[in-house]
Amino acid sequence: MKHLYLLGAAGSIGRQTLDLVSRFPEQFKIIGLSLGSQQQINEEILKTHHAKIVCLRSSENINLYQSLYPDTTFVVGNDGLMAIAAYPDQGVFINALSGSAGLKPTIKAIESKKDILLANKETLVMAGEIVRKKIKEHQVSLYPIDSEHNALWQLIDHEDKNDIEKIIITASGGALRHLTRDQLKHIKKEDALKHPNWSMGAKITIDSATMMNKGLEVIEAHYLFDLPYDKIETLLHEESLIHGMIQLKDGSLKALLGNADMRMPILYALSYPNRAKQSLSPFELTDLHFKKMDFNRYPLLKLAYEVGIKKGLLPTVMNAANEAAVKLFLEDKISFLDIEKIVIEEVNAFQNINNPSLDDIIQCDDMIQKKVFDYKKKR
Numbered sequence: 001m002k003h004l005y006l007l008g009a010a011g012s013i014g015r016q017t018l019d020l021v022s023r024f025p026e027q028f029k030i031i032g033l034s035l036g037s038q039q040q041i042n043e044e045i046l047k048t049h050h051a052k053i054v055c056l057r058s059s060e061n062i063n064l065y066q067s068l069y070p071d072t073t074f075v076v077g078n079d080g081l082m083a084i085a086a087y088p089d090q091g092v093f094i095n096a097l098s099g100s101a102g103l104k105p106t107i108k109a110i111e112s113k114k115d116i117l118l119a120n121k122e123t124l125v126m127a128g129e130i131v132r133k134k135i136k137e138h139q140v141s142l143y144p145i146d147s148e149h150n151a152l153w154q155l156i157d158h159e160d161k162n163d164i165e166k167i168i169i170t171a172s173g174g175a176l177r178h179l180t181r182d183q184l185k186h187i188k189k190e191d192a193l194k195h196p197n198w199s200m201g202a203k204i205t206i207d208s209a210t211m212m213n214k215g216l217e218v219i220e221a222h223y224l225f226d227l228p229y230d231k232i233e234t235l236l237h238e239e240s241l242i243h244g245m246i247q248l249k250d251g252s253l254k255a256l257l258g259n260a261d262m263r264m265p266i267l268y269a270l271s272y273p274n275r276a277k278q279s280l281s282p283f284e285l286t287d288l289h290f291k292k293m294d295f296n297r298y299p300l301l302k303l304a305y306e307v308g309i310k311k312g313l314l315p316t317v318m319n320a321a322n323e324a325a326v327k328l329f330l331e332d333k334i335s336f337l338d339i340e341k342i343v344i345e346e347v348n349a350f351q352n353i354n355n356p357s358l359d360d361i362i363q364c365d366d367m368i369q370k371k372v373f374d375y376k377k378k379r
């Protein structure tokens, strides 16, 4: 029986993880979780999974929940997330939070000697070097849930790293993939939120349309697999059926195929090093299409490679500007193309520093996000 801590339980990845926990009650048990802002979803989760510790977004309903679930400890906000990460009982820590708020709890969980299953990209984008050091220091493992990295992990697992020529991360192209840059000018959020293959949260769906998501994934892959950026490629693949490929030094190309169903990578990560016996969604092979990545069409992906190589605080700046800009776009306050414009401007304007501390990173994230929100007020 694996004990689990799940941050972001009410989000898309979180709820699919809980679905798996319910399907495999003898193998997985939730010890701690954090909820979101939708009360109905929260109540459903509380009813189904009896956790020892639960983190709420705000203290609004804490008395009500405490009276309904007297055996559960309720905690609140960012401090509450940290309390779950530091919870003394052993268990696997699953970070399915969206955004930079995921960074500190991951670090805390590593320091509390919990193995990490990571769906929160920002953790490695912002602090990849610090996280890698911490993992070594505290002798824990960190495994990816993101479908592409999970595929790459499965492909790389039995290979000698020196035999790997390159890894290839596939990209569907997102909701607006058939539009030219000119046609992107008047895009509404409803259009950008229609992902052709995956059903995901709003932030990551917009990031898929701008290809920022793939950019974050490239940086994430660099830290997960300890490979230089010139060995990390991206490839347009409309069907999202191949999630990752690796090319070996003898020319062999290995690919991992599967439906666009996040429960597959989550189940693999939860069950590792074993495999669960259950086929979640029958796989049907259809036509597969591939197209060379177009960096002119997707400038944020090009930017991600550049800031990844430059390191320091630049990945944090890029991520923070994007996080704030996507929020503004989802509030109808800026246009779709403004997202790119803001992110590129913030990165270009920033005076980078090398080897930032965790505090530097968190302050920088905060500062850039505020700056982007203020920028809107001034216009």
Ligand code: MG
Residues within 6 Å of the ligand: 146, 147, 148, 217
């Ligand atoms: Mg992905």
